Amino acid sequence: MKFTKTLLATTALTVAASAVVAEEMTIVSWGGAYSKSQKLAYHDPYSEKTGVTIINDDSSAEAVAKLRAMNEAGNITWDVVDVVAADAMRLCDEGLAMEIDPDTMLAPAPDGTSAADDFGDLLVSDCFIPQIVYSTTFGYRTDLVGDNPPDDICDVFDLEAYPGKRSLEKRPINNMEWALLCDGVAKADVYDVLATAEGQDQALAKLDSIKDSVVWWNAGADTPQLLADGEVIMGSTYNGRLFSVIEEQKQPVAMLWDAQVFDLDGWIIPAGLSDERKQRALDYIMFATDTQRLADQAKYISYGPARASSAPLVGKHADLGIDMAPHMPTDPNNAKNTFLYNYEFWADYRDDIDAKFQAWLAQ
Amino acid sequence: MSDIADTGPVLAADGTPLKRSLARALRVQKTRALLLIAPLLAFVLISFIWPIGVMLFRSVENEIVENTLPNTVKELATWDGGSQELPPQSAFEALYFDMFAATELKRHTRLGTRLNYEKTGISSLFRQSGRKLDDPGKDYRKALGAVTSDITKSATWLELISGASDAARSAPLVASQRQRLSTLDDRQIKGDLSFSPSADIVQLLPRAAREYTAFALYTELVDGKDVAKTKPWESVYVALAADLSDADVSGYNGPHAQMLRDLVAADVTAPDFRAIFTDIDKDWGALETWRTIQTHSKPYTSGYFLNAIDMQKTPEGAMAQPENKQILVKLFIRTLIMSLIIMGSCALLAYPVAWILANLPARKANILMIFVLLPFWTSLLVRTSAWKVMLQQQGVINDVLVWLGLVDDADRLIMINNQFGTIVAMTHILLPFMILPMYSVMQTINPSYLRAAKSLGATNWTAFWRVYFPQTIPGIGAGAILVFILSIGYYITPEIVGGTKGVFISNRIAYHISSSLNWGLAAALGTILLVVVLVLYWAYDKIVGIDNVKLG
Structure with a gap:
């Protein structure tokens, strides 16, 4: 009898608990400092406002593969997913992400500008709600470059002036573009050249000239670590990672903004959510991508907010108290020479060029 | 009895x-x-x-082409891919309607991605064509609407295709369109359709009736909207224009018969489907594109397996990939050779350790055993990262060597991000898998055998080699199989310390699973890896005998 009672009581508790569980959502992101900035700028205020519990899942790197698998299994466990623009386009293409109408689903700017105008050209896909502008760029060790710090992207390919190892990402994207730029190809022609077999060979030949001095990285945290250890003299990574090495960890590292490659990161909502979960996800998105919230995120990490109206609101770093504006990739001083990542091109050529790139690496 | x-x-x-x-x-x-x-x-x-x-x-499955473009595949079956002629108009027509429905259901880009593995550029060809397929429909809506604005109304269409209320219904068309959409969407489209096309109209306007039925099914049963109030797909206007050019509507007297007669009289040009596609993108006029679709239209394919061994499926048969794309066979061989080296170095290191463990008194042996097991209980990532700290150029080992003066500061050893780094880190990580079976076998060897050999006059070496060693072979065998099979599929350690020359085939499998999303190729690579392991296991059984393997 007693046993039955206990059993009943536990069952009741479990049922009650699962009723509470319904008021939670799983948000997928990249982890590390980036997820932390989202937690402080978006999740915490949202939970406080609505009482919804937010669960973080650091799976963004495999988001496309996992969403595809979830879709095939017919069980979507994620509510909102943070992905780069290229992945958002693939998800949208495959029908795995929900289409967003910016005018009804996103908050307008405080001055009444519609969300579509506020985000402008950054709405690169029908399913994508941009959040930040980030860039892939180089950092270098100030103590290892002597009196002549690098200020040109082609210094990466100059082993005489800057002997030592450099770290590059172990994939063709960005590296091929930089190689062509430094092999005399005009910026406007880079993708036309890269579309030809000769152009690809030309880029690989340029990379070949520094191949023995390259450490190849897979994770965004690798280059900061390699720079801090003095393993490499310069290396490419995301600008926010370099900011944290320079300003938060006070390492002797400086930024080489030349030919930084802009890219976007933002939210998608998986297709096929139940109405209730979809509403909750939309409500979260409406809140988390308004002008103030996007500007708030820049207090914790040096990525530029994707809304035009957020830029003037970017203030000081929450802990360090330094002005964040000069650390944004979009700051005029940093953006003197920038490069725009071509999504369409890489969607087509990724497999082909990657096979060649990997074969070249293995030689 | x-x-x-x-x-x-x-x-x-x-x-x-x-x-x-x-x-x-x-x-x-x-x-x-x-x-x-x-x-x-x-x-x-x-x-x-x-x-x-x-x-x-998935390594052989290839239904996506036939499921997405069913009629195009049928039309292409009779086209000679080796000829210098583009496929006939009927193939372009089939492609238009196939692509349109696929675009509505967002399936065309999946096919584009699939075919892009075979021919670079098809991905964006499909994506961009999908966006522009509405345009000819809009043009025809305008042209037909100029004759009579009735035709642009949603209700007109419903009445037109439904025909007279007492007309015979065409159930097979609904069934076949339901089947078409179900295959395309990968799920059953269930439920009853409030609309059904009249048999007369199906005969009179076959294309328009077909496309409209597909639209009605999708709108009502998937989108849950009212067909009478939803604008029909643009493709129905193209279909109608094509039908009008060869339909005889003079005898028809169902609803909107007069409108049809007016439309025929207006003599709107029939759509030129080939021109529609070559206007969208000149690549549709290229033989290469069509050959790719035709070559890969079978529901089962050997293409992924050919890709997995650096070959490709072409209209002329299997061909080698261009040399600058050949990588996978090299990686297979490298994986096998490095796994063998790791297995060998594990065996060399583990043998003396296991021997000491087996011959020490139990208390001391237990303490030593903990040292063997301790790394076993530590996270794999932590151990691999620790090797990074040890081996890198500014790392512990190099620092010590420089401090001792054995190595010049400017000339530090490169011990990581290459094969050496992978072999060292993996040998360390897999060592317990070798020690444990060896230890448990050695423990069961009676020490009196060795003593007997020695008392019969054998030297230490002879006693070990002729008496002790043969008894430990089952342990070595078990450890070797374990370590080899584990290392052949290892992924995370080569990824972190392997650099460019120390990565394994499993790293490519991971890349194709999570980055390029070419799951077919990943599955083919995985299957080959599995078969290689099974073959080696079989060979081991033939040579050494699996009965001789002891885990304890």
Whole structure:
């Protein structure tokens, strides 16, 4: 009898608990400092406002593969997913992400500008709600470059002036573009050249000239670590990672903004959510991508907010108290020479060029 | 008579023949045993064998082309891909309607991605064409609407295709369109359709009726909207224009018969489907594009397996990939060779350790055993990262060597991000898998054998080599198989410390699973890896004998 009672009581508790569980959502992101900035700028205020519990899942790197698998299994466990623009386009293409109408689903700017105008050209896909502008760029060790710090992207390919190892990402994207730029190809022609077999060979030949001095990285945290250890003299990574090495960890590292490659990161909502979960996800998105919230995120990490109206609101770093504006990739001083990542091109050529790139690496 | 009864079958106590009774008892026992392991068996089948089977099946599965472009594939079956002629108009027409429906259901880009593995550029060709397929429809809506604005209204269409209320209905068309959409969407489209096309109209305007029925099914049963109030797909206008050019509507007297006669009289140009596509993108006028679709239109393909061994499927048969794209065979060979080296170095290092463990008094051996097991309990990532700190150029080992003056500061050793780094880190990580079986086998060897050999005059070496070593072979064999099979599929350590020359085939599998999303190729690579392991296992069984393997 007693046993039955206990059993009943536990069952009741479990049922009650699962009723509470319904008021939670799983948000997928990249982890590390980036997820932390989202937690402080978006999740915490949202939970406080609505009482919804937010669960973080650091799976963004495999988001496309996992969403595809979830879709095939017919069980979507994620509510909102943070992905780069290229992945958002693939998800949208495959029908795995929900289409967003910016005018009804996103908050307008405080001055009444519609969300579509506020985000402008950054709405690169029908399913994508941009959040930040980030860039892939180089950092270098100030103590290892002597009196002549690098200020040109082609210094990466100059082993005489800057002997030592450099770290590059172990994939063709960005590296091929930089190689062509430094092999005399005009910026406007880079993708036309890269579309030809000769152009690809030309880029690989340029990379070949520094191949023995390259450490190849897979994770965004690798280059900061390699720079801090003095393993490499310069290396490419995301600008926010370099900011944290320079300003938060006070390492002797400086930024080489030349030919930084802009890219976007933002939210998608998986297709096929139940109405209730979809509403909750939309409500979260409406809140988390308004002008103030996007500007708030820049207090914790040096990525530029994707809304035009957020830029003037970017203030000081929450802990360090330094002005964040000069650390944004979009700051005029940093953006003197920038490069725009071509999504369409890489969607087509990724497999082909990657096979060649990997074969070249293995030689 | 009684003699015969005596030689008859022996009976059990209950009168049944003993043989049958015994068999029944055995069967009950067997069933009980089977029931006992049934949960485990079911678990293994459901959570292991089945998913792996499904995943490996992807290496040959290629239904996506036929499912997405069913009519185009049918039309292409009769086209000679080797000729210098583009496919006939009918193929372009089939492609238009196939692509349109696929675009509405967002399936065309999946196919584009699939075919892009075979020919670079098809991905964006499909994506961009999908966006522009509406345009000819809009043009025809305008042209037909200029003759009579009725045709641009949603209600007109419903009445037109439904025909007179007493007309015969065409159930087969609804069924076939339901089938078409279900295959395309990968799920059953269920429910009853409030609309059904009239048989007369299906005969008179076959294309328009077909496209409109598909639209109605999708709108009502997938989108859950009212067909009468939804604008039809743009493709129905193209279909209608094509139908009008060869339809004889003079005898028709269903709803909107006059409108049809007006439209025929207006003599709107029939759509030129080939021009539609070549206007969208000149690549549709290229033989290469069509050959790719035709070559890969079969529901099962050897293409992924050919890709996995650096070849490709072409209209002319299997061909080698261009040399600058050949990488996978090289990686397979490298994986095998490096796994063998790792297995060998593990065996060399583990043998003396296991010997000491087996010959020390139990208390000391237990303490040492903890040292062997401790790394086993530490996270794999932590151990791999620790090797990074040890081996890198500004790392512990190099610092010590420079401090000792053995190595020049400017000339530090490169010990990581290459094959050496992978071999060192993996040998360390897999060492316990070698030590443990060796240890448990050595423990069972009676020390008196060695003493006996020595007392019979054998030297230390002879006693070890002729008496002790042969008895440890089962342990070596078990450890070697374990380490080899584990290392052949290792992924995370080569990824972190392997650099460019120390990565394994599993790193490419991971890339194709999570980055390029070419699951077919990943499955083919995985299948080959599995077969290689099984073949090696079989060879091992033939040479050494699997009975000689002891895990303890």
